[in-house]
Amino acid sequence: MHDILESLSFGGMVDRYKAIPQAHTSTFRWIFEAPDIPFVPWLKTGNEIFWLNGKMGSGKSTLMKYIAHHPRTEAALRTWAGPKKLVTASYYFWSDARQGQKSHEGMLRRIIAQVLTRLPDLIEPVKPVWGRVHQTKEPWNLEDLTRALDAIIEYSLSSTTFCFFIDGLDANGGHFNVLLDSLSRLALNTTVKICTSSRPINQIEDHFQHCPTIKLQDFTRPDMERYAADSLTFLIEHDPKNATLIISQIVERAQGIFYYAYLAVQEVIRRMENGNPSFYLQRRLDVFLPDLMPMFERAMHQIAPVYRASAACYLQIQLASIRPLPVEIFEAAERHLQEPDFVLHMQISLDIEQWKKEPRRKTIERRINSHGGGLLEVQTDDSDIVFPKKVAFVHASARDFLANANQLYLWAPSIHAEELICHSLLALIKQLPGTRPEILEKTLAHLTRDILLYAQECGRREGKLDTRILDELDRVNTLLDTAHAVFHWTNNTIPVESFEYGHKTFLALAIEYRLVPFVEKVANTKPDLFNIKQGRPYLDYVLRPSEAVLGRVPTDMYPIDITLLGLLLGLRLDPNEKFHDGTVWGAFLRLCLPRTTTTPGLAKQCKWDDAIKLLLIAGADQDITLVFNGKGMGFHQIFRAILGEDYSPKLLQDMERIREERSRPSGSSRSRWKRLTTYLGGRDKS
Secondary structure, eight states: OHHHHHHHOOTTTTHHHHHSOOOOTTTTTHHHHOTTOOHHHHHHHOOSOEEEEOOTTSSHHHHHHHHHTOHHHHHHHHHHHTTSEEEEEEEEOOTTSOGGGGSHHHHHHHHHHHHHHHOGGGGGGGHHHHHHHHHHTOOOOHHHHHHHHHHHHHHTTTTEEEEEEEEOGGGOSSOHHHHHHHHHHHHTSTTEEEEEEEOOOHHHHHHTTTSOEEEGGGTOHHHHHHHHHHHTHHHHHHOHHHHHHHHHHHHHHHTTOHHHHHHHHHHHHHHHHTTOOHHHHHHHHHTSOSSHHHHHHHHHHTSOGGGHHHHHHHHHHHHHOSSOEEHHHHHHHHHHHHSTTHHHHOOOOOOHHHHHOHHHHHHHHHHHHHHTTTSEEEEEOTTOSSSOEEEEESSHHHHHHHTTOTHHHHHSTTOOHHHHHHHHHHHHHHTOOOOOHHHHHHHHHHHHHHHHHHHHHHHHTTTOOOHHHHHHHHHHHHHHOOTTOSSOGGGTTSOTTSTTTTTOOHHHHHHHTTOHHHHHHHHHHOGGGGGSOOSSOHHHHHHSOOHHHHTSOOGGGSOOOHHHHHHHHHTTOOTTOEETTEEHHHHHHHHHHHHHHHSTTHHHHTTHHHHHHHHHHTTOOTTOOEEETTEEEOHHHHHHHHHGGGOOHHHHHHHHHHHHHHHSOSSOHHHHHHHHHHHHTOSOOO
16 A cells, blocks of 8 residues: 555645645635535535636635535535545646646546545555556556546445545646546546636636536635735724725725735735825725736836845746745855855755754745745745745746746846756755754755756756756765765665666766766766666666656656767667666667557657667667567567657668768767757757
């Protein structure tokens, strides 16, 4: 059970849920009480999908979090469930995050994990699917996850009912139609009902046009009035007439967008604290436009000139973030801007006392509040005892606005946010508090992984990556790795029984993370390192990155970096190198074959077609045979199955011709490979 649940988990699985604010006191009661809202009748009897739709910033996620855990929801569902068991599960898509948190696969992982946690007996129908996943050592893919959930529902038809709450369908990073069809198919089961939420984008609106639905902004006016009144009690007590006008003005201008009401109330509170009279507060609200984007723009313009460089730095960092960052990152970033190489010369200091000083964090928080233009806020993450204070956008729509805000780059044109984050994360590692070893080890692993992810982004942006950061990261991890000093620290996450254990290197890790500038530097300065690797060959790392690197995202969402593959082949690494129970070439074909036969076009999408061409030119064995679906397949059959309609016998002839030309002496091997990878499509920009 533990192994299955662990395999279903992925980084940041509940980050979005934690980031959603709790509903304000007494708000959203209408969802249960208003006679013209079909939600409660649907809970008690309906089987079709219920769709909550609303404008950006209208409070959809807060409402979904509210109803998913409300006792009145469960009571109504039990009327529908009757004598059967009732299991509820929820998922919150997040477009701000990495692939796992905004993917169809991520949703199914989280739903299945919640179901199994609440009813462990339902593990039985999952075991056959898990057996295949465990045997192949590949991450769960969409097909496996769909089969697992279908098996759970089929197995428990006579005993269990399920209600799933799925928030933010429009934040799904994949194909809308596939996700929507999947949800509709699930809802056909008489023991399953699904409540969803999203913005009213065309594809979703078309799909759910016959489903029971509500438009959130049509019902939230009383909630916003209550929120504004509760927040402005001082004004109500001292000037009730004008207070009523101000609250009415806020709600009217909000046009159903709760976030507007939030910002407007905060503006009134700030002006009250400055001693402004009520009539002035009303005039201030007149300049607040009801459209969110102009409102964000006004917030940007209101940042004092003295703060604008810092504001641009903070906002660019947050815009580049893949998950909520600790407040300490922003302090380190400011220091980096003053002393660009400070972290490279910084000593390792495991001093817990400096992190215990709450005034230090308060100072950073105040700077974020003053420099962020109201677009950033500090949240508390109780699950992180080392860095509990995290920075987030005050609302997800702020990211949409800032992605097109030219002011950020005018105020701070030389900022490279991902590189700045790398330096700042390394500063945090060097100052990790001397807490319990297991907590230190876990935090160190998370920070290291994040540095590698941001370094990957740096490398993808025109190859701009300060490789000194990676050398220093390797050095610091080696010094801190006191518990596993026998092998290099990169082996700590590898199972002891694995053939790879004890042989992994930092260069292998860099290849997995596609850190091309770093790999190029090693190729130029220490080319012999590529020829002394034991265990798993370097080529295999670029062709089949491990699940730990993917963040539990299926391999078919992780296109091969053709430039990196060409670089390694230019160093004469052999695709026919033997390891484990086969060759690099054979292992790669076994990865591609089952996926491409079920998903047309996948080979091109993942650049497997170009990778195969390069490997053939490098001398990959064309006499190879594989067993697939119980049948032996020769290379021509394999090649045709993987490439689909792009296959032609002439393609193999072209590969052979290029291979012969490559063998002629004309310049260095690496330069010829570089020209060839450019011809095939060059660097993967996806």
